[in-house]
Amino acid sequence: MLVLFLSLSNFGVKSARFLFTSSYLLAKKINIGPIKGLFTLPPKATGNSFPEEQRAETQLTDEQIQAGVGIMLGDGSMDSSKNGASFQLAQGTVHTPYLLFVFGLFFDLCANFPQLYSTWDTRYLHYNYMLKFTTVTLPCFSQLYNLFYDEQGNRRLHPLLGAYLTARGLAHWIMCDGEKINRGGVFLNTFSFSMEEVDFLISVIRTNFNLDCHRIIKRSNGKIYWRIYISGKKENLKQLINHVQPYMHSSMYYKLGL
Known part of the structure; x- marks a missing residue:
């Protein structure tokens, strides 16, 4: 199944780390329980580096832009700073395969693997467990950010969104x-x-x-x-x-x- 997440023709050190962690998360997600600490994640860092001189040159692929637009209409969110913008997605652990599928698209733009967090549901009195990944802040994400946020950081839909x-x-x-x-x-x-x-x-x-x-x-x-x-x-x-x-x-x- 994990061949869906990466191209084996480009398999290397980064892909090996991604494949290992993806397999780990898929295997461990069934063991999540209501007690904190049952779910132990591997080290956070992906090993990807982002030298300052490369940040301005990094561009989103067509696949990343197209997927990003759809995700931003759904569960995605973004943050902006003077250095660009970052993209993040969180999903309940039941949707771990999908989150890893998306993480695979943005893997080279992430410094950390997806991380687990929990929120307390006051209505049903139980923990909800989520996996979330966040990309690094890069200038190339500003194009996507500007389709969904105004200059004050308020969410809105850009009039030209349909073209994307x-x-x-x-x-x-x-x-x-x-x-x-x-x-x-x-x-x-x-x-x-x-x-x-x-x-x-x-x-x-x-x-x-x-x-x-x-x-x-x-x-x-x-x-x-x-x-x-x-x-x-x-x-x-x-x-x-x-x-x-x-x-x-x-x-x-x-x-x-x-």
């Missing part, structure tokens, strides 16, 4: 925030976006992928949220699958009903 959302990006958006529904179709849980932003994203999906989708209201605890429904009509769903399945990790196929 590809099938790979839509696949990662679904893997982060997608939800298969029993009557057919897929929800994109866009709860953090305003109604206007959701309408904008719907127009992007229709334009870029020719998919039938519309806005759905969700009420919870007196608040109103919006999400996107991608129609489960046979031809529409077939077209969605054709667009995104080639870019999805197999552990997330269930979000398409596969």
Whole structure:
């Protein structure tokens, strides 16, 4: 399975460290319990170095940009400083294979391996365990950052975002925030976006992928949220699958009903 995470044709010292740690995390995740300390991670450092003279020359690949756009529409987040920006993703340990899949895309831009942390769920009275990785801060991430944040660091969607959302990006958006529904179709849980932003994203999906989708209201605890429904009509769903399945990790196929 781990051949999905890296190209064996480029296998080297860095890839060996990544393969070892990925195998370790996948093997150990089933042993996580409610008591802290049961989960022991290997050393944090990846061994990647980032000399000052190389930072300005480092560029994101098309694959990293496309995946990053989709992840930022879902569970991703970024920080900015005078030296550029950094990208991070956190997932529950049940989604460890997907997190490692994404980590593989950004491995060369990370100084540390994914790390485990826990949060206390006051509603259900148990710990939630998460794995998170963060890239180093680099100028090349500013392009991605500027699509989702304004100059004051507030989240917003850039008017030109649609030009950057590809099938790979839509696949990662679904893997982060997608939800298969029993009557057919897929929800994109866009709860953090305003109604206007959701309408904008719907127009992007229709334009870029020719998919039938519309806005759905969700009420919870007196608040109103919006999400996107991608129609489960046979031809529409077939077209969605054709667009995104080639870019999805197999552990997330269930979000398409596969």
